[in-house]
Amino acid sequence: MYQTTNTGYNLEKIRKDFPILQQEVNGSPLVYFDNAATTQKPLQVINAITDYYHRENSNVHRGVHRLSVMATESFENVRQKIAQHINARYSHEIVFTRGTTESINLVASTWGKKNVKKGDQIIISAIEHHSNIVPWQMLCEEVGARLRIIPVDDAGEMDLEAYRDLFNEKTRLVAVNHISNTLGTINPVKEIVEIAHDNDIPVLIDGAQGLPHGSVDVQDLHCEFYCFSGHKVYGPTGIGGLYGKEKFLEEMPPYQGGGEMIKSVTFEKTDYNDIPYKFEAGTPNVAGVIGFGAALDYINNLGLENIKKHEDELMHYATTELEKMDGITIIGKARNKASVISLLIGDIHPYDAGTIIDHFGVAVRTGNHCTQPIMDHYGIPGTVRASFGLYNTKTEIETLLKAINKVKEMFG
């Protein structure tokens, strides 16, 4: 039924795993193209959460009773699973957080406050999500440091020559995204890390869009930190993680204070726990962690390469078709791109376009996608963004094209 050259990738069967896709919106079948914002969840993930609450819900760590032992084991197994998934050396290099945003803030407020001083500089790029801008801005403001920006060309690629020139004796950190949520650019993070390491500077990678679109190997990348969100990779909301090299995590001061992150407490003196617990104060999102583990199982079962191949196919099809249409401008044309397409329809305002497209049951995102600086760079208020996931189809793209034609007609 669904066209794909990807043999062995049973799209029809896969779509059955996602109950939300069976839904109608405004009388049309839901076409969900807002995957860069958040992905839908397969039954395997939803059921893992339900099962957890039906069978082993309990507070983790330190309990002697059966439920607590079971819940703790499931919880720690997922930590190990994530470590394997991104090829971390140790599972204690994985810290659970609410998501990418919190992971970046964690590093800014612990490693950052310890290592970034007045007059220092932090390098980010012109194509970062607000979550990888504002924490560094806040840190800079607090300690009196400043941001240096890697420029991005009109295709949406970072200028690595300019990047090289940004380093000086005041540089303390490089923080860049793996894949741009707005333009889809797959950034050359390995090279970026190499250049930083040539200058003895550690690198944090915002992997919010990296984890969903291919395999990640933190040892191969050699990055010091890698941040990610469960909800962007078919897992639950409210859970994500921070990978940090052991040595870095060890040396970082603790993050939030509370239960779990301490060894002993008196009013005079508190001993902090070992990593990763030192950074996990309070009752964690146990059900979220369990669901995250199920999501990784799900994509690994499908095969990361298969998913990538499918998504690339959708992107190339959509790109080709859109380029045939009059008046469509695709924003972001990097050579190496993930399945995200940002576009403008003539000079029609994205809000107008999105409103009409929604009436065709197609969920696209409009606006600045939390990346205002790159919008300013292009001199536009925002774009219409379609981002594809593992369950999307060419037929759905045809619906989008139809909706775009209608937009042109109505506002033409």
Place this chain on the structure above:
Amino acid sequence: MYQTTNTGYNLEKIRKDFPILQQEVNGSPLVYFDNAATTQKPLQVINAITDYYHRENSNVHRGVHRLSVMATESFENVRQKIAQHINARYSHEIVFTRGTTESINLVASTWGKKNVKKGDQIIISAIEHHSNIVPWQMLCEEVGARLRIIPVDDAGEMDLEAYRDLFNEKTRLVAVNHISNTLGTINPVKEIVEIAHDNDIPVLIDGAQGLPHGSVDVQDLHCEFYCFSGHKVYGPTGIGGLYGKEKFLEEMPPYQGGGEMIKSVTFEKTDYNDIPYKFEAGTPNVAGVIGFGAALDYINNLGLENIKKHEDELMHYATTELEKMDGITIIGKARNKASVISLLIGDIHPYDAGTIIDHFGVAVRTGNHCTQPIMDHYGIPGTVRASFGLYNTKTEIETLLKAINKVKEMFG
């Protein structure tokens, strides 16, 4: 079937709402008495989460497409529901966090860093959870302030006279728990706030155990901050909240940086969003919020008074029976107590006791319950703690008593 004098409280029917309670542990029916650590979830909550993922999962705020509009409405409705539940004046006085621990850390790292300076003092009590000690210790260490401790007597009650005397011109904040998770003491928070306000000092209440055990009225309490966790009140893990008086939230600097919490971003200058969004960076735990809302509906349907009456009955029954037994010491005998019983069985180590009790299918908690200072006060390494929830029964208490007898026999 289940004895209760609480007419209209249909325990049999209620228990059917909790699938986990149908489970066996070690060949015996599960008796879950670890409710102060976390509560079990009714089907109504689990289903709300499932429904959310089946029907409206989407990233919230700013989306123009249908799913996003639906998810955002559901999400914001829960904010309103929580505001009503604790009688906040405005729903924008509710900030979503991961839980109590994060709520306290949020206040410490925003309000705290702005208002607490070198030489200043923060008042907490001797009977706080680590989550209401360590964040203040960390703040004190950073800025050079210090903690002053309200002493607690052997019954587990705070000494209000001593409390009054702790105030001086250096006092900046009072942070105390509503109900002790270790001893069950219901603290006179309204009086504590009054005394603080007489001294013009704001009060933060750690309501982790307050929300599950009766109605909370923040306007009546007049506290400036109230912190709580969803998972302790029959809701999901990974979600909680902070109530803050509008004026206080308005004046607080932002917390984490990222998407959602900003109005506009350039590399030179960032404008922060209005409350509560200013404090909610990144994609929130949307499913968690939805489940939290369902949990509040659930307990409100049962009736907060009914639940309290039932729990009190269990506690009095257990207390009376335990007092009849030889060699049992109940730790914490406040006049005003919630359904938490900490005890020692002779001089048997809590770990030994807990291990045996677990073999009867009874989940109790052993250890210091993240309240090490109060354990040090009593000079004990920990206790065995049974804490009752809305679904527990007298029959279950009898199983616990049987298990305790066995412990005495085995270690006697």
Place this chain on the structure above:
Amino acid sequence: MATIKEKEQQIISEFENFDDWMDKYNYLIEMGKSIPQIDESQKVESNLISGCQSRVWLTAYMDDGKLYFKGDSDAVITKGIANLLIRVLSGQSPDDIINADLDFIDKIGLREHLSPTRSNGLVSMIKQMKFYAMAFKAKKAKQQ
């Protein structure tokens, strides 16, 4: 001059003519395009109500006890809805504006555009209109 309620009713009647959402939006687009409401020179920061999705400009003046509004937006649909709101509220007394509940938006099926989280600027625009009404009322009270 028709009252707010009468004007709302007028608009509801107009919208009852539309068979489907497309006609409705075409009408809004028409309104958004055809009525230039505000001078370019007035599209300045101080008149800007920023929404995250679209931007709205609003100006107001008092004449003979009534309040008059002009508005604009960079998005056509937003502008169309803004114009409906202005049509209803412009020329009314501050008291009537303060008390208007504007539920016609709901009735003509555009409620979602007025969701506080849609951030097209319209919710803030209504707040701003009521704020102007309160401000003018207070000023008048002082003068008397």
Place this chain on the structure above:
Amino acid sequence: MATIKEKEQQIISEFENFDDWMDKYNYLIEMGKSIPQIDESQKVESNLISGCQSRVWLTAYMDDGKLYFKGDSDAVITKGIANLLIRVLSGQSPDDIINADLDFIDKIGLREHLSPTRSNGLVSMIKQMKFYAMAFKAKKAKQQ
């Protein structure tokens, strides 16, 4: 002297006699109570392995190429299991201790007590025993 594997097998056989968990724990309690392993004077901070649930003390000395351990705990069950571990590892060579996988604990059904998150101190105790073995081995290598 029996090897580690032989001693493990011995303990497994002993535990096979028990029909139910209660007998097993009674035996552990017996062992925990009857064998005072460590001098009170040695129960000092530097020998303490703190778990969150129970505390374990451990000392070690080398004699004729073999490593000997003494241990204690404030919880009886922890002490009983600690004694099983000591029985198996005490008197063995550093190399054998370093390589021991101690899966008898699993086989006699006490695995959950050795979960890293149980925090009774036993996991840290095993780590500490292996650490002693490595340290003594390194010292010996240096001396040669």
